[in-house]
Amino acid sequence: xxxxxxxxxxxxxxxxxxxxxxxxxxxxxxxxxxxxxxxxxxxxxxxxxxxxxxxxxxxxxxxxxxxxxxxxxxxxxxxxxxxxxxxxxxxxxxxxxxxxxxxxxxxxxxxxxxxxxxxxxxxxxxxxxxxxxxxxxxxxxxxxxxxxxxxxxxxxxxxxxxxxxxxxxxxxxxxxxxxxxxxxxxxxxxxxxxxxxxxxxxxxxxxxxxxxxxxxxxxxxxxxxxxxxxxxxxxxxxxxxxxxxxxxxxxxxxxxxxxxxxxxxxxxxxxxxxxxxxxxxxxxxxxxxxxxxxxxxxxxxxxxxxxxxxxxxxxxxxxxxxxxxxxxxxxxxxxxxxxxxxx
Amino acid sequence: xxxxxxxxxxxxxxxxxxxxxxxxxxxxxxxxxxxxxxxxxxxxxxxxxxxxxxxxxxxxxxxxxxxxxxxxxxxxxxxxxxxxxxxxxxxxxxxxxxxxxxxxxxxxxxxxxxxxxxxxxxxxxxxxxxxxxxxxxxxxxxxxxxxxxxxxxxxxxxxxxxxxxxxxxxxxxxxxxxxxxxxxxxxxxxxxxxxxxxxxxxxxxxxxxxxxxxxxxxxxxxxxxxxxxxxxxxxxxxxxxxxxxxxxxxxxxxxxxxxxxxxxxxxxxxxxxx
Ligand SMILES: [Zn+2]
Numbered sequence: 001x002x003x004x005x006x007x008x009x010x011x012x013x014x015x016x017x018x019x020x021x022x023x024x025x026x027x028x029x030x031x032x033x034x035x036x037x038x039x040x041x042x043x044x045x046x047x048x049x050x051x052x053x054x055x056x057x058x059x060x061x062x063x064x065x066x067x068x069x070x071x072x073x074x075x076x077x078x079x080x081x082x083x084x085x086x087x088x089x090x091x092x093x094x095x096x097x098x099x100x101x102x103x104x105x106x107x108x109x110x111x112x113x114x115x116x117x118x119x120x121x122x123x124x125x126x127x128x129x130x131x132x133x134x135x136x137x138x139x140x141x142x143x144x145x146x147x148x149x150x151x152x153x154x155x156x157x158x159x160x161x162x163x164x165x166x167x168x169x170x171x172x173x174x175x176x177x178x179x180x181x182x183x184x185x186x187x188x189x190x191x192x193x194x195x196x197x198x199x200x201x202x203x204x205x206x207x208x209x210x211x212x213x214x215x216x217x218x219x220x221x222x223x224x225x226x227x228x229x230x231x232x233x234x235x236x237x238x239x240x241x242x243x244x245x246x247x248x249x250x251x252x253x254x255x256x257x258x259x260x261x262x263x264x265x266x267x268x269x270x271x272x273x274x275x276x277x278x279x280x281x282x283x284x285x286x287x288x289x290x291x292x293x294x295x296x297x298x299x300x301x302x303x304x305x306x307x308x309x310x311x312x313x314x315x316x317x318x319x320x321x322x323x324x325x326x327x328x329x330x331x332x333x334x335x336x337x338x339x340x341x342x343x
Numbered sequence: 344x345x346x347x348x349x350x351x352x353x354x355x356x357x358x359x360x361x362x363x364x365x366x367x368x369x370x371x372x373x374x375x376x377x378x379x380x381x382x383x384x385x386x387x388x389x390x391x392x393x394x395x396x397x398x399x400x401x402x403x404x405x406x407x408x409x410x411x412x413x414x415x416x417x418x419x420x421x422x423x424x425x426x427x428x429x430x431x432x433x434x435x436x437x438x439x440x441x442x443x444x445x446x447x448x449x450x451x452x453x454x455x456x457x458x459x460x461x462x463x464x465x466x467x468x469x470x471x472x473x474x475x476x477x478x479x480x481x482x483x484x485x486x487x488x489x490x491x492x493x494x495x496x497x498x499x500x501x502x503x504x505x506x507x508x509x510x511x512x513x514x515x516x517x518x519x520x521x522x523x524x525x526x527x528x529x530x531x532x533x534x535x536x537x538x539x540x541x542x543x544x545x546x547x548x549x550x551x552x553x554x555x556x557x558x559x560x561x562x563x564x565x566x567x568x569x570x571x572x573x574x575x576x577x578x579x580x581x582x583x584x585x586x587x588x589x590x591x592x593x594x595x596x597x598x599x600x601x602x603x604x605x606x607x608x609x610x611x612x613x614x615x616x617x
Contacts, residue, residue, distance in 0.1 A: 294614075295527075295530070296525060296527040296530055296532050296534050296583070297583075298428065298430060298467035298534070298581075298583040299428035299467070299469070300416045300417060300418070300428045300429065300430040300467060301430065301467070303418060303428075304416065323418055323422065324422045327418075327422035327423050327426065327428070328422070328423070331426065331536075331579075331581070334534070334536065334581070335523050335536050337525070338523040338524055338525045338534060338535070338536065339523065339524075339525070339612070339614075340521060340522070340523055341522045341523065341524045341535075341597070341609040341610055341611050341612065342520070342521055342522055342608065342609045343608045343609060343610060
């Protein structure tokens with residue numbers, strides 16, 4: 001077959017436009033739905049971004065003995081929420097605070113470290129990144145004086161895709177990102193548990209939301225921190241999803257005896273509903289897209305004509321997140337639905 | 344060496360080149376004095392680019408108007424900037440000869456020309472977007488009058504939005520020209536994905552390498568529809584074509600070639616279990 005010469009490398013021209021483009025483009029026109037909830041038990045009020053006078057105003061909520069978290073807005077990234085859309089967990093140990101996920105920016109990381117300091121005078125012991133999506137580790141810069149743990153694959157994905165993510169975050173969040181330098185995790189997790197300051201963390205190396213997703217169990221309180229393997233009252237995101245692996249990961253998490261689940265996005269969950277809701281949604285999504293492919297629908301038709309079931313239409317970031325998932329997942333699904341037709 | 348330029352690489356170069364493209368077009372605009380179009384239109388989107396494209400892409404037609412009956416549907420924001428889905432629907436307009444798709448801003452503004460022949464004047468496709476831009480569909484009827492519709496797509500992108508995997512695929516040669524397709528006679532539609540790298544020619548030293556033409560025929564040779572591609576649309580381009588219910592038989596032929604002369608030839612069939 002005839003084709004032109006191939007290059008040795010792709011270059012990185014987009015970098016030049018990043019800062020110039022920061023904030024120049026308005027955020028997406030879709031407004032995330034608010035006002036929940038499904039009929040499940042104890043629910044905190046739907047979180048909106050904790051923003052005061054252009055600063056993150058993070059107030060940790062205690063959910064177990066020595067366990068706090070700050071809940072992000074159940075939305076997509078916007079200038080209004082400053083990217084404060086993710087859950088970060090703070091756990092007290094004898095060696096200082098353990099931070100699980102560091103937020104979206106330098107500024108967020110600083111606010112998180114300040115919040116940690118207000119809870120413990122011992123400083124920071126260590127941090128973890130559950131996976132390589134930017135809202136979970138772009139605050140690392142602030143915690144880089146202490147070990148930052150992640151799965152090996154997460155660290156390589158962070159190194160490979162960090163700059164691309166950074167371009168996107170500067171475009172979406174503008175000034176909120178000022179000063180943020182991508183700082184990938186430094187310590188690779190190789191064991192199935194780790195003890196920090198006398199507190200034992202059981203580590204679950206899983207995948208499905210991305211190529212590598214870490215979940216942690218705080219042995220002392222039975223608090224399970226799932227990263228983005230579980231979403232609750234906020235639509236799951238799928239830009240790097242592998243659905244069969246994600247279902248397996250949900251099975252593994254459901255088998256953990258947890259007293260409390262802190263999902264990657266959304267409120268704490270004391271009865272496993274977050275795992276169930278995530279699984280039900282992903283299953284509905286996959287089944288629906290396969291059905292659409294069998295019926296010969298194109299992507300715009302699916303986005304515009306799909307009626308979201310009652311159980312999902314009020315999840316945070318709907319219907320925007322559904323539209324995004326059609327873009328992520330449909331090309332592979334439609335291809336499998338149509339046979340190879342060459343002569 | 345058959346290393347493929349990754350998706351991310353192409354996209355990034357595209358962003359930078361797009362800015363240059365606008366500057367260049369801006370300069371050309373004044374040099375060509377484009378406001379001397381035969382028909383003066385008041386562009387509702389006021390991009391300052393329409394008259395230029397009216398002249399250079401559409402050939403400065405004698406009859407042209409903006410027309411809400413030409414519907415362009417797309418997401419308001421491009422999730423994957425390399426694969427933005429668009430559906431153009433001109434079924435409210437009679438006697439359509441062709442539909443020309445183009446963007447106001449981009450290094451290669453003209454996207455494709457659709458000749459519906461026996462199909463409905465309606466098409467779904469995907470394309471690579473370089474920046475926030477209107478997408479215009481200019482519909483020419485057999486009488487030579489043009490009707491223009493549009494929508495705006497934001498290319499803001501985002502964290503998880505950035506086209507993720509800069510993978511270097513080394514099997515493009517084996518996949519080249521493979522057609523995955525189906526016909527739905529009862530629904531009056533044909534869908535196809537054609538494997539092709541669709542290089543822009545804008546990145547590094549890879550020359551433009553694109554499918555130029557796709558033709559759909561009945562097995563008896565009757566022409567059903569034709570797509571001419573003027574730019575790389577997207578990698579492994581995907582199309583949905585629409586017909587009256589029952590107008591299609593269970594099989595039809597899809598054929599064409601790329602600009603290097605590689606042929607594409609396939610028979611799309613209705614699936615047994617639909
Ligand atoms: Zn994530």
